[in-house]
Amino acid sequence: MNMKRYFFSIFLTASALLSFAQTAPEAPDALVRRLAVEVTDAVKSDKALATGDVTKVAALIDAKVIPFVNFQRMTASSVGPAWRSATPEQQKRLQEEFKMLLVRTYAGAVKEIKDQTVTVKPLKAAPEDTSVIVRSEVRGKGDPVQLDYRVGKVQDGANSVWKIHDINILGVWLVETYRGQFSQEINANGIDGLIKSLTEKNKGVKK
Numbered sequence: 284m285n286m287k288r289y290f291f292s293i294f295l296t297a298s299a300l301l302s303f304a305q306t307a308p309e310a311p312d313a314l315v316r317r318l319a320v321e322v323t324d325a326v327k328s329d330k331a332l333a334t335g336d337v338t339k340v341a342a343l344i345d346a347k348v349i350p351f352v353n354f355q356r357m358t359a360s361s362v363g364p365a366w367r368s369a370t371p372e373q374q375k376r377l378q379e380e381f382k383m384l385l386v387r388t389y390a391g392a393v394k395e396i397k398d399q400t401v402t403v404k405p406l407k408a409a410p411e412d413t414s415v416i417v418r419s420e421v422r423g424k425g426d427p428v429q430l431d432y433r434v435g436k437v438q439d440g441a442n443s444v445w446k447i448h449d450i451n452i453l454g455v456w457l458v459e460t461y462r463g464q465f466s467q468e469i470n471a472n473g474i475d476g477l478i479k480s481l482t483e484k485n486k487g488v489k490k
Contacts, residue, residue: 311432314351314447325347351445351447380482387484432447433456
């Protein structure tokens with residue numbers, strides 16, 4: 284083989300592999316495993332995080348978790364059919380308040396992180412699947428805690444990526460739980476009533 288052609292073919296092969304590595308999405312179970320390790324390691328090394336400081340937890344989640352959560356889908360699913368009739372401004376407010384609600388909930392959970400480890404179970408999914416459930420267990424003192432994630436493939440610019448859009452804690456899916464609560468508020472006071480209720484909860488105001 285002509286040496287120039289040989290090295291050129293190697294160059295093309297290497298370029299193709301590099302391009303694939305840059306565009307291939309991180310596997311959903313690898314994503315969950317990485318986020319779990321990064322968050323628990325951060326909490327164990329920062330006393331303010333370990334005490335559940337909301338500001339610090341919010342910063343941690345913004346940096347480590349939020350980029351990999353499909354918040355629009357998560358909020359829309361929690362609000363239910365009323366989401367489609369909400370104005371763009373109402374949808375924006377709902378996402379902001381829902382995000383803060385989850386941050387405050389997460390802050391409480393973060394305080395419990397001490398010697399726990401997260402084990403991600405083998406993923407059972409077909410290559411063509413665009414929505415999967417990643418199952419994991421949090422192990423520490425006492426019985427293991429079931430913690431599962433619904434992860435869906437979404438388009439992010441030119442690439443497709445996996446993002447979390449629901450969480451299951453001990454057999455209870457977060458979106459389903461909030462949908463029931465939000466539905467009652469919407470039926471009683473409309474979308475603006477739900478926004479007001481979420482805002483008050485996030486400010487620690489009791490109704």
